[in-house]
Amino acid sequence: MTSLSDEMFQVAMDREPLFASLVGVAGWDDRLEDLSDDGEREVRRRLDDILSRVATSDEDPVTLAVVRHQAEFARHRIDARLVEHTVAEGLAAPVNNLLMTAPQVDMSRRLAQVPRFLDQVAARVRDSDRRPLRRHVLSTSARLASFLESPAQEWEGDSSGDIRAAIARYRETLLALDATRDDDRAGLCWLPDGERNYAALVADYTTTTRTPGELHQLGLDLIARLREEYAEIGSRAWGTADVSRIFHRLRTELLWDNEEEMVTHAVRAIARAEAEAPRWFGRMPKARCEVKLVEEAERATAPIAYYLQAPLDGSRPGVYWLNPLGATERSRTQSETTAFHEAIPGHHYQTTLAAETELPDLRKYAAIDAYLEGWGLYAERLADEMGLFSSDEQRLGMLSADAMRAARLVVDTGLHAFGWSRQRAVDYLRANTVMPEPEIQSEVDRYVEVPGQALAxxxxxxxxxxxxxEARERLGDRFDVREFHDLVVGSGPVPLSTLDDLVTTWAGRP
Incomplete structure (x- = not known):
């Protein structure tokens, strides 16, 4: 008999078959997602059926909490009709996701489905009452024009002509939209049912009951506190507690000389982390982690950095992808904290160790960003405890990354709950972070098209x-940080309330 978690995993992989291939989950290498209205209605019917049986299932409570979260999250994304106005943001926009992922997986058995997929996305965008931002239409159109002018890629095989014709049709659909949103109406609150949809996504991404207003204020408070840390470390490193001067130096000095430096520095940081990790973790992942630069054709839409976990079959290591776009305008001081977030002790340890357990597949691969990205950000501060930062300047980079995440609480809620313009969001990031201008622009575009995710x-x-x-206080001398970390990463992605239960039970043991 198929378990409820296995049913939910089947639905999740049916919705993201390219992801299944990326991580080496067998059974989806001949598929692409069905994004038609009928296709999404059928998925929603399956999700409703799963949710109706959670209360009577005899699976363990942790697994059922994951089932419930994943089913509700998928249902809310369908209800928000994000596919109809998400056209530019990296892995979130269906067509960009296809073009970024296709070179990394075996496409041979699904090439014939690519035109169908592209035409479905085009139809959803064309027939919707939810329009993308005009700037996103133009940037995506330019990106697709560049793709169409380039030589055929290996993954296109013998279907290149049909695939490129479908891409051209999708591009024409974007350019022919009779109305698009301007930058003054960037958030979900300007779209039909936007307030309700955003509230649901906030709950899904944070797995808490915090409201957009509470999260907005939390971000403001954290930004204020971080200024005190900037002053403390700035005094030690540069002899100044003037935060505006510290910001200026972080923006204008210590920039990369070239792209190769980015890779070299990241490799060294990861090697230090790998050597120190046994003092902080009881289990070590079998898969290694390597560093690569994002391909040139994908740099305009790819994140600044991201991690791609190793497939189960061990055919390749985990990959920490670095986007060198605007490298010589970016401070190298965030290099180490980003490496620790994405690779070790961050996402590489988190996802690889979970995948190497005997947990149900859903528990290994669940998309629960408060857990996944919460661990990544936790890993940045953990790296400081581990003594991994090479200088106070790199610790200032850690604060810079913290400020970006705190500012995300302000900006994401500002855009989607309080009606901020895109320019207001840009101005806030300029005033309160040290991100370079290209990164500020790409970050705000990301918040616009992936509402709520930045809060996690x-x-x-x-x-x-x-x-x-709390566990340390309860256990006293019996507290072992390695056991704590093994518990957190070894449980796989779970809602934060469930993680609370797991840690409380562990800390309360005799």
């Missing part, structure tokens, strides 16, 4: 830190 990082980090502090 800081909310998750704060919760993991709280649980660790």
């Amino acid at each position: 990082y800081m909310v998750g980090r704060i919760e993991i830190q709280r649980l660790r502090a």
